[in-house]
Amino acid sequence: MKYLSTRNINLEYNASQAILKGLSDDKGLFILNNPESLQIDLEKACNLDYKQLAFEILSKYLNDFSKDQIISCVENAYTNTFTSDDVTPVVKVKDDYILELFHGPTSAFKDVALQILPYLLTTSLKINDSSEEIIILTATSGDTGKAALEGFSDVDNVRIIVFYPKDGVSDVQKKQMLTSSGKNCYVIGVNGNFDDCQRKVKECFVDEELKEIMKQNNQKFSSANSINIGRLIPQIVYYFKAYFDLVNKNEIKLNEKINFSVPTGNFGDILAGYLAKNMGCPIEKLICASNENNVLTDFINTGIYDANRTFNKTNSPSMDIIISSNLERLLYLYCKDDEYVKEMMNDLQVNKKYECNEFMKQQLKQDFFASCTNQIETKQLIKEIYEKENYLLDPHTAVAYKGMLDFRKANINNYKTVVLATASPYKFMDTVLNSISSSKAHEFDMMEECEQLTGVSIPKNLKNLRNKENIHKLNVEIEEMKNAIINILGENHD
Ligand SMILES: *Cc1c(COP(=O)(O)O)cnc(C)c1O
Numbered sequence: 001m002k003y004l005s006t007r008n009i010n011l012e013y014n015a016s017q018a019i020l021k022g023l024s025d026d027k028g029l030f031i032l033n034n035p036e037s038l039q040i041d042l043e044k045a046c047n048l049d050y051k052q053l054a055f056e057i058l059s060k061y062l063n064d065f066s067k068d069q070i071i072s073c074v075e076n077a078y079t080n081t082f083t084s085d086d087v088t089p090v091v092k093v094k095d096d097y098i099l100e101l102f103h104g105p106t107s108a109f110k111d112v113a114l115q116i117l118p119y120l121l122t123t124s125l126k127i128n129d130s131s132e133e134i135i136i137l138t139a140t141s142g143d144t145g146k147a148a149l150e151g152f153s154d155v156d157n158v159r160i161i162v163f164y165p166k167d168g169v170s171d172v173q174k175k176q177m178l179t180s181s182g183k184n185c186y187v188i189g190v191n192g193n194f195d196d197c198q199r200k201v202k203e204c205f206v207d208e209e210l211k212e213i214m215k216q217n218n219q220k221f222s223s224a225n226s227i228n229i230g231r232l233i234p235q236i237v238y239y240f241k242a243y244f245d246l247v248n249k250n251e252i253k254l255n256e257k258i259n260f261s262v263p264t265g266n267f268g269d270i271l272a273g274y275l276a277k278n279m280g281c282p283i284e285k286l287i288c289a290s291n292e293n294n295v296l297t298d299f300i301n302t303g304i305y306d307a308n309r310t311f312n313k314t315n316s317p318s319m320d321i322i323i324s325s326n327l328e329r330l331l332y333l334y335c336k337d338d339e340y341v342k343e344m345m346n347d348l349q350v351n352k353k354y355e356c357n358e359f360m361k362q363q364l365k366q367d368f369f370a371s372c373t374n375q376i377e378t379k380q381l382i383k384e385i386y387e388k389e390n391y392l393l394d395p396h397t398a399v400a401y402k403g404m405l406d407f408r409k410a411n412i413n414n415y416k417t418v419v420l421a422t423a424s425p426y427k428f429m430d431t432v433l434n435s436i437s438s439s440k441a442h443e444f445d446m447m448e449e450c451e452q453l454t455g456v457s458i459p460k461n462l463k464n465l466r467n468k469e470n471i472h473k474l475n476v477e478i479e480e481m482k483n484a485i486i487n488i489l490g491e492n493h494d
Contacts, residue, residue: 001037001063003030003229006332007342014064016124019230020134022223023205027345030229031329032061033336036278042254046244050087051078053244054116054237057279061233062120069123077116077234081105083459088112088238090245090418093391096404097251097418099242099260102394106176107424107459108318109269110147112238113231117148118155120230121222125157132220135489136160137204139197139225141265142169143318143423145187146176148224153182160224161186161488163197166475168317171443172427172462179468186488187472190481193311195322198225200481207482213489226268227325235272240281242418252416259369259407259417261287263400264296265319267326269420274330274367284415287369289403291316294372296324301370303361305344307352315375315431316395318423323348334360371406373399382425382435392456395431397421426450426462 002012007028013021018030032038038060045056054074062070078087084103091098104111121134134157138148145162152160164177166189177187190197204210205221214220226232239260246252260283262270270286277283290297292312299305307322314320332341335357347354356364373381381398385391393401397419404417425432429446433439437453439446444466447458476484 001032004033005029005338006031006328007338007345009033009338015062015229016064016127019120019124019228020128020130020220020222022221022228023202025206027202027206028338028341029227029325029328031332035275035333038278039280040240042280042282045240046247046254048244050237050241051075053241054078054234057237057240058233060279064127065123069127073116073119073123076119081115082111086241086245088241090242091391092251093385093389097242097246097416098391098397098421099238099418100421101238102421102424104147105150105461106143106146107427107462108143108147109420109422110143111150113226113234114144114147114151114224116234117224117228117230118151118158122155122157124230132157132218134158134222135214135219136224137201137221137485138162138223139194139201140164140169141194141318141320142173143427144225146173146180149177149180149182149185149187152224153180153185155184159184159186159488161188161485163188163190163201163481165189165193165197166191168193168313168320170317170428170430172429172465175465175468175470178470178472179465181471185472188481188484189475190478191475192478194320195311196478197481198323198325200478204482204485210482210485210489213486217489219489225325226266232268232272232275232326235269236276236279239273239276239283243281246416246418255282257282257284257413257415259283259285259287259413259415261289261400261403261407261417261419263316263319263396263403263420263422264288264290265321265324267296267324267330269422271326271329274333277367284413285369285407286367287371287400287403287407287417289400290370290372291319291378291399292372292374293320293322295322296327297370297372299327300364300368303364304355305348305353307348315378315428316399318396319399331356331360334363369403369407369410369412371403373402377402379431379435382432386436386454392425392432392436392454394421394423394425395428396423424459424462425456426458
């Protein structure tokens with residue numbers, strides 16, 4: 001069992017190598033050729049707790065990690081780091097289910113993967129007998145940044161550089177990042193949008209000049225974005241966990257199928273759902289829920305990916321993405337043809353557009369249902385669900401909730417549906433509070449207002465945030481990102 005690049009299947013890597021490299025030299029993403037050969041025995045796994053289940057699933061993917069190494073990664077990542085004992089609890093809201101992924105240290109679902117990725121990386125260094133310093137280079141639309149900074153803060157032999165769109169994240173998200181205190185943490189604002197940041201970061205990964213400098217410094221890039229397979233694999237766990245929770249609460253019978261509705265940006269979270277399905281999780285449909293940046297909605301419905309469209313800044317900013325990187329993995333798994341994937345990705349780069357073949361179009365329709373929601377509908381739904389069900393959705397979760405409602409209207413199947421809740425409502429306070437009442441206060445005052453109004457407690461990490469001092473002050477133009485990296489590489493922080 002080896003990892004291949006989606007753009008060249010002739011080079012093979014072990015899991016530890018794929019995790020260390022992040023992105024293949026040919027800009028392809030690492031993927032197992034046959035994830036469907038890794039099956040989870042539902043009856044045996046049904047009663048496992050989160051950490052045991054994580055061990056089962058990770059063991060299948062991390063081919064060159066020892067049993068003890070995997071146990072140690074899982075224990076370190078999920079012991080006392082999440083405020084819920086279940087790590088990712090499922091709550092019932094009327095007749096529907098919400099999988100709460102936001103009980104980690106930064107109140108975003110990205111914590112689930114980014115709490116374990118640093119351990120996977122440092123273990124990978126050990127496995128490869130490497131003394132190199134890892135430079136985590138990350139572009140963030142808001143949530144990845146802080147979750148990665150939190151996960152990697154003061155980890156030995158790792159430096160983390162986060163680029164974020166200067167005007168593209170919420171005040172709370174910005175404050176979370178700018179107050180990161182780890183000595184190995186660098187946070188830089190970019191005068192551009194998320195796609196600009198991500199494109200430049202990808203270029204830097206394969207930049208010859210940077211490579212040469214890093215070789216001399218005994219340094220190496222890796223990624224905390226969901227292009228890293230080490231970030232994707234841990235996300236498979238909660239799909240199974242949610243499924244088993246429904247079984248154990250007698251909401252469904254073992255082997256009964258369910259659907260998941262996933263608020264989607266870079267296609268990482270929903271791809272983990274697809275991999276769970278591949279591994280035997282009884283998932284019928286994955287509902288791909290988008291905001292006004294609905295390139296994926298059109299893609300699933302037509303098989304044509306067309307990035308020639310305006311970028312919308314929306315009230316679900318973590319999904320404001322036009323180039324969804326992880327889709328490349330799905331394309332590969334559908335066609336198993338690296339040359340064809342390379343062709344499509346080349347079309348995307350040159351024409352900002354590609355079309356997949358008939359077989360793939362059919363597959364897309366079979367596995368996925370697409371829905372998109374505008375900003376007004378998002379706010380209306382937050383209000384409606386709060387007033388009717390007394391449950392407070394964050395805007396991203398509201399988009400997924402709407403996806404479930406659209407799916408139900410389309411009358412495709414009658415299986416139960418689980419909505420993935422990807423952030424605490426307190427992370428997007430402006431939108432949330434102004435959906436259920438009206439307030440012109442500063443975001444941090446709004447948190448208190450919202451707590452009093454709704455009785456939903458402010459997560460501790462957000463409550464303490466306000467009085468923290470900003471540590472990171474640098475802003476750059478897109479074209480200056482590479483130079484900013486060069487400066488950091490040469491810095492000595494011992
Ligand atoms: C990152 C993020 C998403 C999108 O997840 P992808 O894996 O990029 O599709 C959705 N909601 C929130 C709150 C996020 O932070």
